[in-house]
Amino acid sequence: xxxxxxxxxxxxxxxxxxxxxxxxxxxxxxxxxxxxxxxxxxxxxxxxxxxxxxxxxxxxxxxxxxxxxxxxxxxxxxxxxxxxxxxxxxxxxxxxxxxxxxxxxxxxxxxxxxxxxxxxxxxxxxxxxxxxxxxxxxxxxxxxxxxxxxxxxxxxxxxxxxxxxxxxxxxxxxxxxxxxxxxxxxxxxxxxxxxxxxxxxxxxxxxxxxxxxxxxxxxxxxxxxxxxxxxxxxxxxxxxxxxxxxxxxxxxxxxxxxxxxxxxxxxxxxxxxxxxxxxxxxxx
Amino acid sequence: xxxxxxxxxxxxxxxxxxxxxxxxxxxxxxxxxxxxxxxxxxxxxxxxxxxxxxxxxxxxxxxxxxxxxxxxxxxxxxxxxxxxxxxxxxxxxxxxxxxxxxxxxxxxxxxxxxxxxxxxxxxxxxxxxxxxxxxxxxxxxxxxxxxxxxxxxxxxxxxxxxxxxxxxxxxxxxxxxxxxxxxxxxxxxxxxxxxxxxxxxxxxxxxxxxxxxxxxxxxxxxxxxxxxxxxxxxxxxxxxxxxxxxxxxxxxxxxxxxxxxxxxxxxxxxxxxxxxx
Amino acid sequence: xxxxxxxxxxxxxxxxxxxxxxxxxxxxxxxxxxxxxxxxxxxxxxxxxxxxxxxxxxxxxxxxxxxxxxxxxxxxxxxxxxxxxxxxxxxxxxxxxxxxxxxxxxxxxxxxxxxxxxxxxxxxxxxxxxxxxxxxxxxxxxxxxxxxxxxxxxxxxxxxxxxxxxxxxxxxxxxxxxxxxxxxxxxxxxxxxxxxxxxxxxxxxxxxxxxxxxxxxxxxxxxxxxxxxxxxxxxxxxxxxxxxxxxxxxxxxxxxxxxxxxxxxxxxxxxxxxxxxxxxxxxxxxxxxxxxxxxxxxxxxxxxxxxxxxxxxxxxxxxxxxxxxxxxxxxxxxxxxxxxxxxxxxxxxxxxxxxxxxxxxxxxxxxxxxxxxxxxxxxxxxxxxxxxxxxxxxxxxxxxxxxxxxxxxxxxxxxxxxxxxxxxxxxxxxxxx
Numbered sequence: 001x002x003x004x005x006x007x008x009x010x011x012x013x014x015x016x017x018x019x020x021x022x023x024x025x026x027x028x029x030x031x032x033x034x035x036x037x038x039x040x041x042x043x044x045x046x047x048x049x050x051x052x053x054x055x056x057x058x059x060x061x062x063x064x065x066x067x068x069x070x071x072x073x074x075x076x077x078x079x080x081x082x083x084x085x086x087x088x089x090x091x092x093x094x095x096x097x098x099x100x101x102x103x104x105x106x107x108x109x110x111x112x113x114x115x116x117x118x119x120x121x122x123x124x125x126x127x128x129x130x131x132x133x134x135x136x137x138x139x140x141x142x143x144x145x146x147x148x149x150x151x152x153x154x155x156x157x158x159x160x161x162x163x164x165x166x167x168x169x170x171x172x173x174x175x176x177x178x179x180x181x182x183x184x185x186x187x188x189x190x191x192x193x194x195x196x197x198x199x200x201x202x203x204x205x206x207x208x209x210x211x212x213x214x215x216x217x218x219x220x221x222x223x224x225x226x227x228x229x230x231x232x233x234x235x236x237x238x239x240x241x242x243x244x245x246x247x248x249x250x251x252x253x254x255x256x257x258x259x260x261x262x263x264x265x266x267x268x269x270x271x272x273x274x275x276x277x278x279x280x281x282x283x284x
Numbered sequence: 285x286x287x288x289x290x291x292x293x294x295x296x297x298x299x300x301x302x303x304x305x306x307x308x309x310x311x312x313x314x315x316x317x318x319x320x321x322x323x324x325x326x327x328x329x330x331x332x333x334x335x336x337x338x339x340x341x342x343x344x345x346x347x348x349x350x351x352x353x354x355x356x357x358x359x360x361x362x363x364x365x366x367x368x369x370x371x372x373x374x375x376x377x378x379x380x381x382x383x384x385x386x387x388x389x390x391x392x393x394x395x396x397x398x399x400x401x402x403x404x405x406x407x408x409x410x411x412x413x414x415x416x417x418x419x420x421x422x423x424x425x426x427x428x429x430x431x432x433x434x435x436x437x438x439x440x441x442x443x444x445x446x447x448x449x450x451x452x453x454x455x456x457x458x459x460x461x462x463x464x465x466x467x468x469x470x471x472x473x474x475x476x477x478x479x480x481x482x483x484x485x486x487x488x489x490x491x492x493x494x495x496x497x498x499x500x501x502x503x504x505x506x507x508x509x510x511x512x513x514x515x516x517x518x519x520x521x522x523x524x525x526x527x528x529x530x531x532x533x534x535x536x537x538x539x540x541x542x543x544x545x546x547x548x549x550x551x552x553x554x555x556x557x558x559x560x561x
Numbered sequence: 562x563x564x565x566x567x568x569x570x571x572x573x574x575x576x577x578x579x580x581x582x583x584x585x586x587x588x589x590x591x592x593x594x595x596x597x598x599x600x601x602x603x604x605x606x607x608x609x610x611x612x613x614x615x616x617x618x619x620x621x622x623x624x625x626x627x628x629x630x631x632x633x634x635x636x637x638x639x640x641x642x643x644x645x646x647x648x649x650x651x652x653x654x655x656x657x658x659x660x661x662x663x664x665x666x667x668x669x670x671x672x673x674x675x676x677x678x679x680x681x682x683x684x685x686x687x688x689x690x691x692x693x694x695x696x697x698x699x700x701x702x703x704x705x706x707x708x709x710x711x712x713x714x715x716x717x718x719x720x721x722x723x724x725x726x727x728x729x730x731x732x733x734x735x736x737x738x739x740x741x742x743x744x745x746x747x748x749x750x751x752x753x754x755x756x757x758x759x760x761x762x763x764x765x766x767x768x769x770x771x772x773x774x775x776x777x778x779x780x781x782x783x784x785x786x787x788x789x790x791x792x793x794x795x796x797x798x799x800x801x802x803x804x805x806x807x808x809x810x811x812x813x814x815x816x817x818x819x820x821x822x823x824x825x826x827x828x829x830x831x832x833x834x835x836x837x838x839x840x841x842x843x844x845x846x847x848x849x850x851x852x853x854x855x856x857x858x859x860x861x862x863x864x865x866x867x868x869x870x871x872x873x874x875x876x877x878x879x880x881x882x883x884x885x886x887x888x889x890x891x892x893x894x895x896x897x898x899x900x901x902x903x904x905x906x907x908x909x910x911x912x913x914x915x916x917x918x919x920x921x922x923x924x925x926x927x928x929x930x931x932x933x934x935x936x937x938x939x940x941x942x943x944x945x946x947x948x949x950x951x952x953x954x955x956x957x958x959x960x961x962x963x964x965x966x967x968x969x970x971x972x973x974x975x976x977x978x979x980x981x982x983x984x985x986x987x988x989x990x991x992x993x994x
Contacts, residue, residue: 006465007381011393014378014436021433022400025411032411039414040666041993052986057979058957087303095300101548102307105314107555108540110494112512113533116519117317120526124332125316143758143813145970158313166556212559219404222496226516231758232812233961233970240406244497247410248641250953251666252990260407268402417648504645506632517634521607
């Protein structure tokens with residue numbers, strides 16, 4: 001259909017971009033991770049970066065934090081997203097469509113802006129609330145390790161739930177109307193219908209949402225930067241911020257790159273696990 | 285039976301009130317930002333939760349100038365539109381060729397796209413930036429090229445699915461009418477997947493418009509700042525002047541929210557499609 | 562069907578010229594100006610942007626063929642912004658440099674300034690802060706800053722404590738306790754308004770306990786692969802004092818809040834800052850600092866010679882990337898450091914204390930500035946060394962570790978261990994070893 005030179009003409013730009021912007025930096029990144037590069041000079045130091053990483057308190061802590069954050073966010077976001085989806089698919093009218101829009105809007109705003117919005121809420125609005133209600137625990141959220149973590153989780157849930165809601169909506173809408181009606185006619189309550197008819201159909205939606213949330217939380221940077229900037233004492237510094245600071249503040253670029261490679265391995269593993277489960281799900 | 289209906293009415297009213305409450309809580313962060321951006325510093329200090337008696341729009345004037353908003357907006361637009369156009373053109377062409385020729389090369393390229401999607405940006409960020417830096421090539425054009433490289437994989441895969449749905453007989457018919465291969469692609473097959481083109485444009489535009497990390501490494505200099513970059517700087521400079529920072533936030537959010545309200549249906553279906561594929 | 566495609570083509574048509582212009586303008590920034598030479602000035606102190614702008618305006622009026630473009634970056638973004646300028650080949654002509662690590666990073670781009678008139682007048686003690694590792698002079702100090710406790714004299718007066726009578730650590734502790742005992746009557750939230758959220762302030766505080774070791778030799782401080790713990794006991798004592806008597810929660814207090822709310826409103830007796838807070842405070846109320854502000858040193862030697870640390874955090878350097886701009890850059894800097902007109906703006910509006918020899922202190926607008934100049938030119942004067950710590954050490958290592966210590970999340974021994982290890986590791990990587 002296409003002549004040979006035409007075929008290559010069509011695919012060449014895309015391939016060139018992928019090689020130039022992803023593959024070459026990726027390979028050069030693997031090499032860099034075995035050096036002590038500071039951005040200007042570099043020497044080959046073998047596996048030393050990787051050895052040091054596993055003794056580096058800040059690395060281990062930020063990795064663990066990212067993991068904890070991902071698990072908590074996945075649960076919350078999917079829960080909220082599903083509830084939202086059920087609310088707005090309840091009936092098709094203007095009211096529910098407005099709700100859908102409202103739930104989705106936070107997803108449009110960029111991470112930096114979101115971080116600042118919530119910084120204002122956690123510092124100023126929470127402070128005012130704590131004074132008005134006499135609830136001291138609302139004070140100083142972003143200067144504490146635990147509440148700082150929950151601050152990030154709340155921000156991320158607010159941002160992502162509307163997005164995940166859309167995934168659930170599309171699966172909910174795909175459920176045949178008559179099977180729902182049949183269930184209701186059989187005398188099942190709405191709750192029973194949800195558990196017996198809707199939930200089983202949502203299994204693939206859950207897998208998708210799970211990994212979308214996971215992938216996004218592993219790459220989280222801007223929200224982290226604008227909300228807590230890692231503080232207090234680097235306790236809310238997630239893995240992306242760890243990489244950025246190590247590379248561009250400390251200029252330990254080889255070391256930071258080693259972290260980047262570890263991040264890649266983790267993300268790739270997670271994706272293979274997802275693939276495995278979704279294939280398995282399709283077969284059964 | 286009458287009782288049951290009455291019950292149902294009450295139920296749905298209760299449901300409506302509850303849902304509205306949830307939505308109010310959800311939208312409140314935006315409300316609080318807008319409300320406080322219209323106050324003086326003193327007003328924010330005395331009660332940040334609602335309006336106080338010190339309405340002002342001066343903050344917006346100050347923030348608009350400090351953000352150099354027109355300029356930042358044009359930069360954001362240039363970078364976003366430039367990248368999106370390039371991404372769309374490059375990935376549509378590639379995906380078309382891949383679906384039309386089921387040769388080894390095609391499946392190799394397809395898997396290359398799938399595999400590179402696994403690479404998190406943070407894993408290549410340092411070498412990518414230092415590579416362009418060593419060529420003294422860090423500016424808006426460089427950013428557009430980088431954005432394209434980073435987004436092509438997903439877009440090719442999205443397009444791939446769409447082109448598969450276009451029967452080859454369509455190409456052949458056009459060919460018989462004497463159209464060149466490029467014409468066939470541009471005039472016949474590409475228009476057939478317009479919804480997907482919309483999806484690719486919307487997904488990438490949303491991502492790139494809001495992007496901060498890569499621009500901060502590539503165009504972090506006078507005359508090239510995008511809105512998120514400028515906003516971040518402005519926030520640092522305003523110190524504890526929240527009224528200005530909030531006015532800046534509102535300004536920065538307005539364009540995308542307006543655009544969303546205009547294209548709501550399309551945006552939501554695109555986002556869904558991008559998530560599920 | 563055709564609509565979308567038309568839209569795309571339209572967009573392409575709109576965007577292409579922009580792109581071309583963008584590429585072009587990036588390559589030749591001053592192509593259109595008629596004979597006028599434009600030089601770039603990179604400033605890392607956002608709080609004095611407008612004053613610099615004023616100086617530039619005055620200078621441009623006198624030299625109509627010179628145009629100076631000021632770029633300001635700060636709040637922690639300065640280093641990254643400078644890096645991106647250098648790596649994109651757009652090095653500024655005049656560069657504000659923060660410490661020897663930054664100088665070392667760009668040393669190949671920096672011009673030797675040995676024979677400039679501005680340099681000849683520099684306080685000799687401060688010269689090593691503008692040198693490369695092999696003692697090539699590339700920077701002029703911006704001003705003379707003092708580091709210590711900024712005190713609210715009004716609070717001290719009401720508490721019945723004479724700050725001038727405090728001569729050693731024991732007396733300092735006594736004063737703190739005396740003020741603390743009257744906390745409620747004085748309406749204080751705490752004796753100290755320690756801005757624990759701020760890793761930069763913690764870092765400059767740490768210099769109180771490390772600077773003495775290097776005796777003004779900034780190159781030696783920069784070369785050092787170890788963090789000096791000679792005064793760790795006193796450092797620990799001060800931290801405990803701060804922890805006990807500062808506004809709580811200690812890590813939630815931010816820089817601006819500590820100055821503009823807590824200190825200005827008399828809710829704390831002192832904050833760990835220096836004379837750079839003067840313009841902010843006087844900006845809130847004219848001449849506020851005149852009667853209300855004083856400074857107290859840290860007492861680390863206790864032999865009567867303890868004074869405020871004085872030095873310059875920032876140095877002005879000139880890039881050698883664009884030879885035709887060098888003379889203009891030099892002339893401008895010389896002018897700033899010698900003409901009366903420029904100095905009036907610098908001392909009265911920036912509220913800087915000049916880092917030059919034989920300056921007539923009568924010209925300085927306030928007592929604190931006079932005291933600083935006097936301390937800074939005395940023979941016991943010590944320069945703080947925190948700017949010579951490796952890149953990232955402030956915000957990634959010592960700041961967070963001290964924060965942890967302040968809230969009881971780490972032991973002193975662990976703090977020492979981590980700080981020492983990381984100092985060595987960062988230093989080694991950054992010096993390419």
